Amino acid sequence: MDRNSLNTDKRNIVQGEDEAGFGVYVHWPFCLSKCPYCDFNSHVVANVDQRQWADALTRELEHMRGLTGPRELRSIFFGGGTPSLMEVPTVEAVLSAIDRLWGIHQGVEITLEANPTSVEAERFRGYRAAGVNRLSLGVQSLDDRELKFLGRLHSAEEALKAIGLAREIFPRLSFDLIYARPGQTAEAWARELRLALSHAADHLSLYQLTIEEGTAFARLYERGAFRLPEEEDAAELYRLTGEIAAEAGMSAYEVSNYARPGAEARHNLVYWRYGDYAGVGPGAHGRISGDGKKLATQTLKMPGEWLAAVNAEGHGIAALEDVSTAEQGDEMMLMGLRLEEGVSLSRHAHLTGHALDDARVDDLVQKGLLLREGDRIATTQRGRLVLDALLGRLLA
Amino acid sequence: MTDLAHIRNFSIIAHIDHGKSTLADRLIQLCGGLEAREMKEQVLDSMDIERERGITIKAQTVRLDYKAKNGEMYELNLIDTPGHVDFAYEVNRSLAACEGSLLVVDASQGVEAQTLANVYQALEVNHEVVPVLNKIDLPAADPEKTRQQIEDVIGLDASDAVEISAKSGIGIPDVLEAIVNRLPPPKGDIKAPLKAMLVDSWYDSYLGVVVLVRIIDGEMKKGQRVLMMGTGGVYTLEQVGIFRPKRENVASLTPGEIGFFTASIKEVADTRVGDTITEERRQCAAPLEGFKPAQPVVFCGLFPVDASEFEDLREAMGKLRLNDASFEFEMETSAALGFGFRCGFLGLLHLEIIRERIEREFNIDLITTAPSVIYHLHMTDGTVQEMHNPADMPDTMKIDHIEEPWIKATILVPDEYLGSVLKLCEDRRGHQVDLTYAGSRAMLVYRLPLNEVVLDFYDRLKSVSRGYASFDYHIEGYEEGDLVKMTILVNDELVDALSTIVHRSRAEQRGRAMCEKLKELIPKHLFKIPIQAAIGGRIVARETIAAMRKDVTAKCYGGDISRKRKLLDKQKEGKKKMRQFGRVDIPQDAFIAALKMDEN
Numbered sequence: 001m002d003r004n005s006l007n008t009d010k011r012n013i014v015q016g017e018d019e020a021g022f023g024v025y026v027h028w029p030f031c032l033s034k035c036p037y038c039d040f041n042s043h044v045v046a047n048v049d050q051r052q053w054a055d056a057l058t059r060e061l062e063h064m065r066g067l068t069g070p071r072e073l074r075s076i077f078f079g080g081g082t083p084s085l086m087e088v089p090t091v092e093a094v095l096s097a098i099d100r101l102w103g104i105h106q107g108v109e110i111t112l113e114a115n116p117t118s119v120e121a122e123r124f125r126g127y128r129a130a131g132v133n134r135l136s137l138g139v140q141s142l143d144d145r146e147l148k149f150l151g152r153l154h155s156a157e158e159a160l161k162a163i164g165l166a167r168e169i170f171p172r173l174s175f176d177l178i179y180a181r182p183g184q185t186a187e188a189w190a191r192e193l194r195l196a197l198s199h200a201a202d203h204l205s206l207y208q209l210t211i212e213e214g215t216a217f218a219r220l221y222e223r224g225a226f227r228l229p230e231e232e233d234a235a236e237l238y239r240l241t242g243e244i245a246a247e248a249g250m251s252a253y254e255v256s257n258y259a260r261p262g263a264e265a266r267h268n269l270v271y272w273r274y275g276d277y278a279g280v281g282p283g284a285h286g287r288i289s290g291d292g293k294k295l296a297t298q299t300l301k302m303p304g305e306w307l308a309a310v311n312a313e314g315h316g317i318a319a320l321e322d323v324s325t326a327e328q329g330d331e332m333m334l335m336g337l338r339l340e341e342g343v344s345l346s347r348h349a350h351l352t353g354h355a356l357d358d359a360r361v362d363d364l365v366q367k368g369l370l371l372r373e374g375d376r377i378a379t380t381q382r383g384r385l386v387l388d389a390l391l392g393r394l395l396a
Numbered sequence: 397m398t399d400l401a402h403i404r405n406f407s408i409i410a411h412i413d414h415g416k417s418t419l420a421d422r423l424i425q426l427c428g429g430l431e432a433r434e435m436k437e438q439v440l441d442s443m444d445i446e447r448e449r450g451i452t453i454k455a456q457t458v459r460l461d462y463k464a465k466n467g468e469m470y471e472l473n474l475i476d477t478p479g480h481v482d483f484a485y486e487v488n489r490s491l492a493a494c495e496g497s498l499l500v501v502d503a504s505q506g507v508e509a510q511t512l513a514n515v516y517q518a519l520e521v522n523h524e525v526v527p528v529l530n531k532i533d534l535p536a537a538d539p540e541k542t543r544q545q546i547e548d549v550i551g552l553d554a555s556d557a558v559e560i561s562a563k564s565g566i567g568i569p570d571v572l573e574a575i576v577n578r579l580p581p582p583k584g585d586i587k588a589p590l591k592a593m594l595v596d597s598w599y600d601s602y603l604g605v606v607v608l609v610r611i612i613d614g615e616m617k618k619g620q621r622v623l624m625m626g627t628g629g630v631y632t633l634e635q636v637g638i639f640r641p642k643r644e645n646v647a648s649l650t651p652g653e654i655g656f657f658t659a660s661i662k663e664v665a666d667t668r669v670g671d672t673i674t675e676e677r678r679q680c681a682a683p684l685e686g687f688k689p690a691q692p693v694v695f696c697g698l699f700p701v702d703a704s705e706f707e708d709l710r711e712a713m714g715k716l717r718l719n720d721a722s723f724e725f726e727m728e729t730s731a732a733l734g735f736g737f738r739c740g741f742l743g744l745l746h747l748e749i750i751r752e753r754i755e756r757e758f759n760i761d762l763i764t765t766a767p768s769v770i771y772h773l774h775m776t777d778g779t780v781q782e783m784h785n786p787a788d789m790p791d792t793m794k795i796d797h798i799e800e801p802w803i804k805a806t807i808l809v810p811d812e813y814l815g816s817v818l819k820l821c822e823d824r825r826g827h828q829v830d831l832t833y834a835g836s837r838a839m840l841v842y843r844l845p846l847n848e849v850v851l852d853f854y855d856r857l858k859s860v861s862r863g864y865a866s867f868d869y870h871i872e873g874y875e876e877g878d879l880v881k882m883t884i885l886v887n888d889e890l891v892d893a894l895s896t897i898v899h900r901s902r903a904e905q906r907g908r909a910m911c912e913k914l915k916e917l918i919p920k921h922l923f924k925i926p927i928q929a930a931i932g933g934r935i936v937a938r939e940t941i942a943a944m945r946k947d948v949t950a951k952c953y954g955g956d957i958s959r960k961r962k963l964l965d966k967q968k969e970g971k972k973k974m975r976q977f978g979r980v981d982i983p984q985d986a987f988i989a990a991l992k993m994d995e996n
Contacts, residue, residue, distance in 0.1 A: 025955055207950045235945035256950050271955050285955040296958055321958075330964055331957045363979070367923050387948040388963070389922055396968040 020275030021074035023267050024064075024098055026057060027281030028083040029303050032115075035151040036216035037178070037209060041283030041301050042081045050086070054093035056310040057280055060299070061094070063315035064278035065101040067288050067295065071276070073102040075109040075267035078132075084114035088126030095131050104131070109172075109266040111136055116162030117154045124169045134265075135166045136205070137175035142192050146181060151216075163199050174203035174265065179241065180234050181209050182226040189237060190244060197248040202263035206241055207256045208234060238385055255338045255384055272339050274332040282306040282316065287323070294328050296321040325352050334391050342371070342378025360394055398471040403652040404579050405473045405494035405610070409515055411508035411866060414500050415530040418562040419571070420458070420476055424641065426568050427460035427472070457595075457608060457654050458641040464576045472575055473654040475595070489669055491517055493595045493610040493654060496524040496579030498571065499552070503529040503559075504536040506837065507549050508866035509808040515550050526574050527557035533564055541835065548834040549808075584651025590614030590622070590673070591680040595654070597667040599718040603635070605661035609649070609673060613680065616649040616657065616673075625683040626671035631659035664718055692724050692740025693801070693871065694747055694850045695784040697765035697893065698754070699736030701984050702972060705760050706735045712758035713737060716750060723750055730787065732893045732977055733763055738785055744850055763975060763984045765893040766991050769846045772799040772874055786895040789881045792932070799874040800845050800897075804829065807840040807857070809865040814838045816860035824848035825899060844869075845877065847897060852992045882907055882936075884990075885928040886914070889978040893987055900931075907937035910990050917986040920944040925980055 031042045076098060078091065091112070098104060111134040112127055114120055124135070139159045141147050147156060154162075159175075166173045177196055179189050196204065209228065211221045220226060229237065242252050250258040254272060257265065270277055279286035279297065283306075286297035299316040300306040306316035323331065329352035336343030349355045361377060364370040369383030369390055383390055410416035460472040475490040491497065497518045501507055518525055527546050529539050539559055546554040558574050560567030591613040600606050609616065616622075620633045637645040638655040649655040661667060672683035700709045713725050724740035741747040747767065754760055766786070773781040773789075774796045783789060805826075809817050811833070821828070821842045830841035844853075849869070857865050880903055884894035894914075898906045907929030914927045922944055929937040949960065974981035 210950050231944075231946050238946065255948055271957070277955055279955055285958065287955070287957070298958070327961060331961055334960050334964060335957060364922070369922060385946050385948055386922055386944050388967075389944055389947045391964055392967040392971070393922055395964065396971050 020273035021266070021270045022068070022071040022102075022275060023075040023077065023270040023277045024061070024073065024102070025267075025277055025279040025281075025284055025286070026076070026078050026083075026094055027279065027284040027299075028078060028080040028086050029282045030085055031080070031082045032085070032153060033151065034216070036220070037150060037212065039212035039215050040081065043303055045303065048085075050090045052307070054090045056307055057094050058097040060280040060310050060315050061097045061101055061278070063317075064280060064286070064288075064297075067290075067297075068102075068276070068278055069290065071102055073098070073104060073108055074275075075111070075270060076104070077110075077267040078112040080113055082115055082120075083112050084120040084123060084127075088123055088130055091127055091132065092130040109134055111265065111267055113138065114162075114166075115152075115154060116159040118158055118161070121158075121162045121165055124165055128169050133170060134172040134174070135170045136265075137162060137166060137173070139163070139175040139196070140178045141181075142177075142195055149181070150178060160199060167201055172203070172263065173201040174205060174259075175200065176205040176207065178207050178209050180229050180237050182228060184229070184237075186233075186237060186240055190240060193241065193244050197245070197250070200248075200250075202250070202260040203265065204245065204250060204258045205256055206245070206258060208238065235385055239381070242381065251340070252381070252384075253340045255387065269339075272335045274328075274335050294323040296323050328352065330395055333395060334387075337377075337379050337387060337391065338384070340378060342376050344375050345377060346375050356394070364390060364393060398650070398653070400584060400652050401581050402468065403471045403473070403582055404496065404575050405475070405582055405652065405654060406496045406498060406575055406579055407475045407490050407494050407518075408498045408500055409511060409518060409525075410500035410530075411502070411505075411511045414502040414505065414508075414511070415562045416476070416500055419498075419500060419528070419530065419560070419568075420474060422562050422565060422568045423460060423472075423474065423572065424458060426572065427462050456641070457639050459638045459654070460640075462572050462576070465573060466576075470576050471653070472572070475654065488517060489595055491521050491523065492670075493593060494523070495582055496526065496575070498528050498575070499525050499546070499550075500528045500530050501542055501546060503532050503539045503542045504534045506542055506545050507808065507834075509806050509839075509868040510866055512550060512806065512808070513868040515552070524579050525552060526578050527552060527554045528571060528574075529557050529559045530562055532559045533561040533566060545834055545837070549837075549839065582652030584611065585613045586615055586651050588613035589678045589680040590616060590620075590675040591684070592616060592649075592673040593684055594624070594667060594669055594671040594673055596669060597661075597664050599664055600658075603658045605664055605667060606656050606658055607661070607667055607673075608654070608656050610654050611649045611651050612684070613651055614675070616655075617647065618645075621676040622659070622673050623676045623679065624667070624671050624673055625679075626668045627666065629661075629666060630676055631661060633657045633659050664720070692722065692742060693769060693846065694741045694743055694767050695770070696739060696741075696747060696767040697728050697730065697733070697736050697763075697785070698725075698739055698751065699730065699733040699763045699765070699893075701761035701763055701975070703734045708758065709737065709754070709760050709762075712754050712760060713739075715758075716753060720750075722746070728785070730765075730893050732891050733765070733975065736763075740784070744854065761984065763893070764988050766896050766987065767850045768897065769801050769850060771879070771897060774799065786881055786897050787892045789895075789897070792881075797876050798879045798897075800847055800877045800879060802872050802875050803844055803846050803849060803869040804872045805840075805842045805844055805849070805867060805869040807842065807865055807867050809838055809840065809861050811836055811838050813861040813864060814840075817857065817865055820853075820856055820860055824853060825902070843872065845875075845899070846871065848899075851988075855992070880931050882910075883930050884910060884914070885926075885930060886918070886982065887925045887978050887980045888928075889980075891977050891982070894990060896991065903931055904936045907931075911937045911939040913990045913992070914986065915939040915941055917989055918980065918982055921980060923979075 029041055029043050030045050030048055034042060034044055110132050112132045113136045115138050140150050140152055142156045144156050211218050245258040249260050252258050253264050276287055276289050282299060282303045283301035284299050288295045297317050298319040300309055300318045309316040329348055332348055332351060345356060361372060365372050369380055371378050371380055379387060408416045456476040458474050462470045462472050464470055475493055499515055529542055531537055532539055543554040543557055546552050558567060558570045560571060592609040592611045594607060595610055596608040597605050616636055618633050618636050622633060623630050635645055635658045636649055637643055674680045700706055717723055722742050725737040728736050728738040751762055751764055755762055768784050768786055771783045773783050776794055776796045807817060824844055825848055826842040826844040828842055832839045854867060857867055878900040879897050880900050882896050882898050882903055884891050911927045911929050918941055920941060924943045925941040927939045928935050974983055
């Protein structure tokens with residue numbers, strides 16, 4: 001199912017890619033329970049003083065505004081953790097701070113990640129009223145037994161209800177599914193995916209289960225408690241996923257993301273197109289350009305430490321790194337080649353000061369892993385599935 | 397000086413793990429050679445590698461002062477000897493420097509092949525041998541059976557063997573009494589001209605070369621001008637002394653004694669083991685018989701993984717050679733691996749030790765190529781060439797025939813494993829010479845081509861016998877063989893470092909095995925990689941490494957690009973540990989691993 005030519009009309013999904021855009025990321029680090037597969041910065045805490053957190057996030061946003069200067073805002077993303085544990089006034093406070101600092105004009109995408117439990121669903125209308133216009137639901141599976149294995153607190157029925165409700169309330173909706181689970185057959189996955197597609201709006205994130213260091217799954221996996229599909233089978237599942245999603249009119253515009261044309265996640269496109277973003281909250285990352293440099297920011301990961309730092313100094317930034325031009329080139333490539341639209345070679349050359357090795361590019365094109373058209377290169381479907389190794393070949 | 401009647405010089409013969417070093421430790425302790433706080437395990441094994449592997453590589457010596465039960469003081473000189481076949485020549489010279497040996501046998505294990513070979517060497521130089529049964533306190537110990545075995549297998553009277561446990565300290569005084577009462581004192585004439593045997597030498601960064609000597613006649617003193625009769629070198633002695641085991645200078649060394657001297661000698665290569673040392677002005681009538689110098693029998697290429705470390709490698713080899721004249725090297729260029737060295741070793745263990753020391757002590761990652769023996773190429777023009785690198789094989793049209801070295805191997809094995817050992821020997825083109833039994837153990841004598849042995853025969857032997865078989869060999873001579881050069885092509889490109897010489901009858905099997913091994917060893921790439929084994933232009937085996945199908949981070953957002961970039965950096969780092977052949981990355985350890993046969 002490899003494409004034979006570059007899908008050039010995908011190039012300008014939102015705006016010209018030369019301006020990859022600017023977004024704000026807000027990290028809410030709390031969860032009701034820790035999922036066994038998740039290695040994101042999340043913490044189970046009984047009582048969170050939401051007022052205090054709203055104030056701290058606001059202060060850190062103010063600090064970030066000092067670093068970015070005035071920028072045209074394209075998107076806002078509440079991630080976590082579980083942002084749907086934020087009370088509505090907290091979301092309101094954060095959005096009003098962002099509006100004050102950068103301005104939220106019409107058309108800014110505002111996404112919030114939510115879990116589909118009934119308790120959280122009750123807040124949907126409040127979030128919408130606060131300005132959230134896109135919901136990303138952590139459905140993960142539509143099978144109760146699988147949900148249990150994945151450590152999720154909701155049922156398949158609750159998930160479908162939440163999807164229905166969200167579709168009524170929000171103009172845009174996406175949800176996540178995890179596949180290539182232990183023992184999952186191609187038939188079972190195809191059934192589950194078709195069911196999901198029948199409920200989906202216009203965007204889905206479909207991730208293959210991976211074992212991340214330090215998670216409960218990592219310990220179980222090491223002990224041999226379960227096995228993951230073999231490389232060949234996983235590749236086949238991926239191919240099948242693309243095929244079924246395409247039947248429903250959704251194409252893989254990124255390695256694990258599927259959307260109808262125009263429904264792509266603008267915020268994530270900022271990352272993948274190597275744009276700028278300010279990240280606030282514990283363990284958030286940022287990339288901020290200015291004076292010909294690119295700054296990488298990372299905040300303190302532990303919620304208590306972050307909060308104390310913000311209260312004392314106005315921000316929780318733990319690491320502020322100048323990303324070298326060579327590193328910028330690598331980062332741009334490793335993000336951009338995840339996208340179907342690929343990357344611009346001249347932009348890469350402009351960033352790094354030298355052109356990419358032509359012979360290496362040609363070699364990968366010849367192997368059917370890269371497509372090259374004019375100034376752009378992009379991965380084929382086969383190439384995208386071996387992107388990590390491909391990057392090693394291209395850049396190392 | 398000590399009068400001859402109160403000197404005893406002895407060495408300890410034992411198989412690995414039978415407790416030689418522990419016994420030596422105990423003897424030193426009991427004679428007060430070291431305070432308790434200075435004792436550490438295996439005092440005489442001074443190199444880290446010796447301690448870790450539980451082996452002795454260099455001969456070591458220690459003088460003990462022992463007050464015997466008869467009330468008299470004795471000077472006991474212990475020369476510790478290596479226990480591995482690769483270092484057999486070192487055993488030889490150590491044995492030649494003394495009059496008696498302790499034969500230490502683990503009473504729970506019995507006699508092993510290596511022990512056998514060393515005892516015969518000792519008997520050949522007319523040693524008095526005292527059998528010592530060690531580990532008698534183990535539940536599995538069977539002193540009676542072991543005694544019987546010593547008599548049956550070696551033909552040595554073991555009725556008055558000393559029973560000990562070196563670990564628990566049982567019976568150690570009996571060993572010392574046996575040394576005094578049963579071993580003969582040395583002979584010699586202090587008034588005769590100096591005549592001393594050069595037993596060993598090594599490089600010390602403070603003292604230069606330290607020479608270990610056994611005095612036969614005369615006296616050796618500081619300031620003396622000595623002549624090395626073999627090399628013709630003349631030196632002025634700077635320090636003369638003994639080891640207890642700490643170095644201690646003495647006024648002189650007299651007949652029967654073992655000690656050292658230093659004389660501003662720059663390299664170990666300037667000294668020849670077995671040489672006779674005499675006084676320049678008053679020379680002895682005739683030199684000692686001497687030893688044949690040890691000849692390398694196994695050759696391989698050592699290349700730095702990081703090509704920029706070539707000069708460092710040269711320096712490291714030079715330094716190691718200062719201390720080990722038996723190790724040879726010369727520069728080699730490989731199309732695949734760039735600049736490196738072709739090195740000669742006494743055996744595989746020797747190779748491994750040198751390699752490990754370079755990696756550990758000098759911090760240089762190495763690629764080791766297939767070990768090879770020396771082949772004699774009889775050319776059609778009547779000349780004979782030596783070849784120890786398959787890459788150097790001339791056009792086969794110009795070769796009339798090839799000869800390869802054969803060994804005679806002695807293997808001792810419990811009879812339940814005999815079948816597997818016989819199969820192994822047959823698989824390696826062996827010819828059975830003899831098969832005898834001693835109790836429940838078989839003693840096998842086989843003739844084997846050395847090229848079937850160098851790489852992994854010993855590992856395989858240990859594996860098929862669950863560690864119970866023991867092995868010893870010596871080279872017998874050269875014989876014609878139907879040998880061919882097998883080359884390996886990876887992704888259609890010849891990798892010269894993987895070329896080997898094999899017997900025609902084994903070629904296809906070896907080719908298949910190597911291709912299968914390489915398929916496991918080379919990681920998947922973005923493209924499929926054919927691996928082929930060829931003889932001349934003919935492909936005899938082929939495997940294909942399938943192209944990688946999936947290798948991608950599923951989830952990549954939250955903006956944490958730094959982590960992804962670090963993964964990429966790690967990938968770049970990992971690439972440095974690989975060698976690129978055309979477009980294929982081959983891991984550095986694949987070159988040796990590809991040759992090891994599982995034979996299962």
